[in-house]
Amino acid sequence: MVALESLKTQDRLLDRQAASSIRRQIVSGMMPPGHRLLETELARNLEVSRGTIRSALMQLTSEGLVCQVAFTKWEVAPASVHEAWELYTLRAVLEGLGARLAAERATPASRTQLAKAFSELEKAAKAGNREAIVDADFNLHRTVIGMSGHGRLIQQHERLIQQVRFQMTHIGLTARDYHHLLEDHRALKDAVASGDADKAEQLARTHNSAEVERLLAESVKEKSAAAGRDSPG
Amino acid sequence: MVALESLKTQDRLLDRQAASSIRRQIVSGMMPPGHRLLETELARNLEVSRGTIRSALMQLTSEGLVCQVAFTKWEVAPASVHEAWELYTLRAVLEGLGARLAAERATPASRTQLAKAFSELEKAAKAGNREAIVDADFNLHRTVIGMSGHGRLIQQHERLIQQVRFQMTHIGLTARDYHHLLEDHRALKDAVASGDADKAEQLARTHNSAEVERLLAESVKEKSAAAGRDSPG
């Protein structure tokens, strides 16, 4: 049976649609960090009222993509190594919990779904399609979290992913080589599918911790390079 | 030097004040789970416009205290064992991360603050003041998280605490005996203050896991008692 799409979906509300539109533009990099958001301009472009835009901007603020200075302005959230550090440290523990619960609750159906998500990643990696790899990567993580049966975790994780994509675009964290990426995910998938909760949690955490390490390493490199330029003598 | 209160604080915005007012009423138990929230009535009571109330309700929705059914109604969020389970599992990993970071970054000043927060709990426990104990308990956890220097963690933790208090009020989880409570917190405080990150994380996690166990144990008891009433033969 195909689940009938709920007619009471909230997506038809104008403020949600406006938020989706602006979110896409932020996450895709079209609107860079610090970009000023004018209610009037957005209202004109999206052909809705200012009140609707305000509602959308408030949603995006609660998602961490927009910042508000009361009585003054709205801006796209800043991107920095510290922001990225916050996201990855949070992500490590949230995905750790998700992987543990997923392993404990795996069913034949969810295992199949997980295997499928992994094979999509494999396919993308073999094709070498950069964008498809990123999508499949996030989707695999989303699948694991979805298996947890933890509503709040699922929602927070989704928000986190959007923020990670946003920061990635602007921090310029280089991609890992596909072989290691694939093996990391295979191990995680197998741990979850086999019900090894401890191992699943540990793999999910170290997977993200590794990203933090790479991030900080690159940031140190950049800093020392900048210092070298500043005072080359 | 006393920090000058920022004049640009967002608290003077009417929607924030309205949200605070409604939040207080929900967390304190005045508005029970499922209680219907009428925009017009709230607007009348708080003497602001409906638009302002809408904005407040959206904030509270993003905080997990209110639910929206589009075009139909706003309600106080449901309380249940599952909700409480979600909160405590999340809390375990978030406070685990917070305690780890706090231990890594402890300074003389923050250690003093932590010691003070603990002694407040001690004082409340000795006095046997139920409400003061709960406040001091949450405040101690807040202090640890605050030491992490992790903005997103601090914000999410604050939201989590509000939700926990709300659920506690309505699930009716009985209090632990003060002795064990105090010793748990003393151990956590000492681990953080001494910079033992691994131990701090582990203590923070098990402290919360224990609450989950108690929660589930009581829920099973209630269920079997209910089953006993239903089919006593």
Next chain:
DNA sequence: ATTCAGTCAATTGTCAACAATTGATTATAG
């Protein structure tokens, strides 16, 4: 008795006008 379309009151969703605040600009005093 039951189903189904129509009606209606209650409620939420959207909008456009108005008020308040801010930061930049200009004018003024020293």
Next chain:
DNA sequence: CTATAATCAATTGTTGACAATTGACTGAAT
């Protein structure tokens, strides 16, 4: 020339009116 106060345009904050949607109620057809 600098510091300070007054002014102003741009922008956000708040409101009340209007539109759309829902769920309950009604009554006719079967």
